[in-house]
Amino acid sequence: MGILEQLDEAVKLPNVYYHRFLTSYKSDANDVYVFCEGDVDLSYYAEQVERIVPKIIIHKFPVECKNNVLKIWEFIDWNNYKKNRVLFFVDRDLSFWADEPQTYDSNVYITDGYSFENDAVTLHMFVKLLEDLYGFAHCSVEERNKIENLYKGKWKSFVEGSYNLMGYILYKYQCSHAHTAKRLDVRKCLDYSSDNIWKKVIKDQSSDEYIREQLGIAYIEIEVLNQYKKRFLEEKEHYFIRGKWCLEFMIGLMDYVLEQGDRYAPSLFDGKTKKPKKIVELTSRGAMAIIAPRMLPVTSLVAFLNANIGDRDE
Numbered sequence: 001m002g003i004l005e006q007l008d009e010a011v012k013l014p015n016v017y018y019h020r021f022l023t024s025y026k027s028d029a030n031d032v033y034v035f036c037e038g039d040v041d042l043s044y045y046a047e048q049v050e051r052i053v054p055k056i057i058i059h060k061f062p063v064e065c066k067n068n069v070l071k072i073w074e075f076i077d078w079n080n081y082k083k084n085r086v087l088f089f090v091d092r093d094l095s096f097w098a099d100e101p102q103t104y105d106s107n108v109y110i111t112d113g114y115s116f117e118n119d120a121v122t123l124h125m126f127v128k129l130l131e132d133l134y135g136f137a138h139c140s141v142e143e144r145n146k147i148e149n150l151y152k153g154k155w156k157s158f159v160e161g162s163y164n165l166m167g168y169i170l171y172k173y174q175c176s177h178a179h180t181a182k183r184l185d186v187r188k189c190l191d192y193s194s195d196n197i198w199k200k201v202i203k204d205q206s207s208d209e210y211i212r213e214q215l216g217i218a219y220i221e222i223e224v225l226n227q228y229k230k231r232f233l234e235e236k237e238h239y240f241i242r243g244k245w246c247l248e249f250m251i252g253l254m255d256y257v258l259e260q261g262d263r264y265a266p267s268l269f270d271g272k273t274k275k276p277k278k279i280v281e282l283t284s285r286g287a288m289a290i291i292a293p294r295m296l297p298v299t300s301l302v303a304f305l306n307a308n309i310g311d312r313d314e
Contacts, residue, residue, distance in 0.1 A: 014071040036089040044292035083107040091115035117243030135276030139265040161198035167228035186245040192256035
């Protein structure tokens with residue numbers, strides 16, 4: 001498929017989803033219509049809707065990307081459709097740093113962080129998954145404290161080493177409007193056994209050279225990166241690492257704890273207790289389908305859902 005054909009398909013997709021919505025919408029019903037970026041997002045947002053109105057019928061539209069979600073929102077004539085029945089969920093991505101709109105409408109939810117994966121990556125979830133899915137439920141209090149401290153230290157190192165990486169993807173986006181972050185497998189950049197979790201050399205290249213190559217950045221002035229970092233630090237409350245990379249960090253650290261289990265939870269490796277073992281394989285592609293239903297919604301999402309569907313009769 002050539003470039004023109006790809007552009008034509010990109011234009012067609014929102015129209016296809018929009019017309020599917022038009023044919024399914026019933027003005028005399030009480031159903032809810034949920035538009036989000038992907039199938040995995042639905043496992044989170046639709047679950048949260050059901051928790052508020054358990055018996056309501058939800059029409060689910062994963063429409064492949066943020067631009068499609070917002071384009072469909074633009075298509076709809078809101079004089080003829082009820083906003084509190086048609087809800088949109090999108091990731092914030094780099095929009096804050098790129099000075100793009102931060103709000104759209106009362107029925108459009110934008111994540112607090114980079115993406116909804118950021119809400120999943122917490123110390124609480126890390127321990128919860130180790131206990132529920134990796135077999136660490138029977139470790140001692142002291143061992144659990146040791147594991148928690150490991151997470152805190154590695155997370156701090158992960159954040160401290162992330163500024164250049166986030167600067168690279170912001171630079172690429174501002175120069176070309178291209179999202180190339182998905183090309184980078186961030187776990188190849190991490191060494192959990194090192195105090196400084198970020199590798200300095202990857203595949204015989206410096207880490208900066210390797211990352212730039214993966215992201216499609218030929219060159220960038222160091223001063224530009226320094227300016228990005230300066231702004232990130234000055235506006236820390238808005239700084240979030242790409243959510244999928246945070247998820248990769250958490251899964252990678254869980255795998256590391258399991259590999260080094262006799263070091264962090266020796267009581268489970270004494271030959272008497274059943275050794276920890278994964279009951280499910282978490283991957284970057286499918287992990288959120290398992291994690292999302294276990295998540296507690298963040299305050300902003302609760303407020304959004306209550307404002308739109310909180311008083312609805314089923």
